[in-house]
Amino acid sequence: MGNKGFLFIFYQAAGKKKKADINALVLDRASKAGLNKDDIFLVYSTSKASSQFLIDRFSEKYRVGVVVACGGDGTVHSIGNLMIDTALTFAILPLGTGNDFYAGLYGNRSVKDQIDHIFKGKTSETDAIYIPELDLHTMNILSVGADANVVFQANDFKEKHKFLQK
Template identity: 35%
Template sequence: MTPEIDLLVNPRSGRGRAAVTAVRLKERLREAGADVRVLVGHSAADSRRLARLSAADRPHALVAVGGDGLVHQAVQGVVGTGVPLAVIPAGTGNDIARAFGRPGRSTRDTAAAILAGRTRATDAVRLRLDDGAERYFLSVLACGFDARVNERVNGFRFGVGRAGYVVGLLSELRSFTPTDFTVDVDGRRIEEPGMLVAVGNTSAYGGGMHICPDAVPDDGLLDVVFLRAAPLSRFVRLFPLVFSGGHTGLEQVVVERGRSVAIRGEAGAVYADGERIGPPPLVCDVVSGAVEMLDLTS
């Protein structure tokens, strides 16, 4: 039986790197005998639509070639369907690709791993907003300071990743004030002013910032990191610790773990997988084994 592979591509990712990667991967997959269909999303909504159409056709795999934002749209299509998802990093942050293992060195090896079809069931997070809208995410939800930094970074004309995030961080510090948060984790409540709340299914965001360093994407639990209000001068000294994950032992940081997380507070828009979602209140629920991730590491 001829394997059918769908490549979902954001041609703008990585300043065009995704388009080049997709062409090379398509050639290698076809050389190996696969029937390959290339799906080009011209917007986030278009990519999400294409991912859902692909999953409905039940291909052997949906392969997302781009950054975390494209993977986020692909997840909306495959979640709960059993259609395997592969991630080919061709964006700027690529935190999801790092969490699930980067593909082999050569395009030929990557094509072979896709066709081998080895999968790993991973959790997804169902995000419910106050208006009834639902989305799923794979990595980290950011609410508060880090989400506002994302707002700034998304307005930059040039590349982001870690360096762009730091520039956005320094810009946001000029006007940021703490938020009065109410966070419930499986019924345990945090209610006080805070700088940010992060809900992690995986450990990192922002191009390798380990905000939830102990998060494991297949343990059926969410890691919650809450940073209490602090003077900006102290916050500036502490925040760089997120690059190594060393912040979780500080007295200003509360770490919880649970299956359901509810967040309230006038914190502005939240981001999940680096994508703008909407404002609190919101609820995050882990959905165990909801996505079959293709193992591309061997």
């Protein structure tokens, strides 16, 4: 068994931030936190099955470990469902467009600050709701729907004015 390990799972298509820059930032912050770089894993996943494989292998090596979903709300939901029945800690590195779930938990905390919080072991609890018809869990925050309406209207506007999409 190794020390405490950190598995950062990036969804291959998620996020617009430069992955090399994020990788360098993670490794830099790990070094500053005094962590062994051999206990930091930065991996890319293309499917739920590959993410499950990575988590299973990681949990075999690290009894005490943190799995970090690196992406947007979809990545968080997917990795979070794979983490439900593990003893590992689940964390989020917000690399998506909206990051609504993350923002509901942490506000406008920067990526650098979130990495530091992850390495320091600072956690927040959230509820997971099981949906038996889908055999899935959902993590949720309370919303009055205004944010969803803004996203809907922004997407509608982009469709009507394609030249503004860039």
